[in-house]
Amino acid sequence: MQTIKISHAGRIDFWDGFRFAWGVTAFVCIGLLICQIADDYVWQSPFDDSDAAPKRSGLRIKTDNLTGCQYFITVFGGITPRVDGSGKQICRPTA
Numbered sequence: 001m002q003t004i005k006i007s008h009a010g011r012i013d014f015w016d017g018f019r020f021a022w023g024v025t026a027f028v029c030i031g032l033l034i035c036q037i038a039d040d041y042v043w044q045s046p047f048d049d050s051d052a053a054p055k056r057s058g059l060r061i062k063t064d065n066l067t068g069c070q071y072f073i074t075v076f077g078g079i080t081p082r083v084d085g086s087g088k089q090i091c092r093p094t095a
Contacts, residue, residue, distance in 0.1 A: 048060075048061050049061075050072065050082075058074065058075055059072045059073065059074060060072070060073045061073075061082065063092065065094070066094070067091060067094070068091045068092040068093055068094040069081065069082075069089055069090070069091040070082040070089075070090045070091070070092070
């Protein structure tokens with residue numbers, strides 16, 4: 001039978017905290033990777049005209065319901081107006 005020795009009277013030393021932090025970091029990274037894979041392959045939205053087939057651009061096109069103007073939204077939450085070749089924002093007529 002093997003006995004377990006508790007050192008430092010039950011205190012957590014630096015290396016225990018370090019290993020815990022690495023474990024949490026690995027867990028979060030693996031979770032984010034699973035979410036990214038699910039977003040790319042499972043919940044994949046249809047291709048739009050910002051994508052160059054067969055690869056996706058990583059951008060989503062959103063249209064403002066009030067003005068009809070279009071915006072690019074990035075994965076990380078950035079937003080920018082969608083413009084045409086002459087630099088004018090693309091806006092579709094609203095009903």
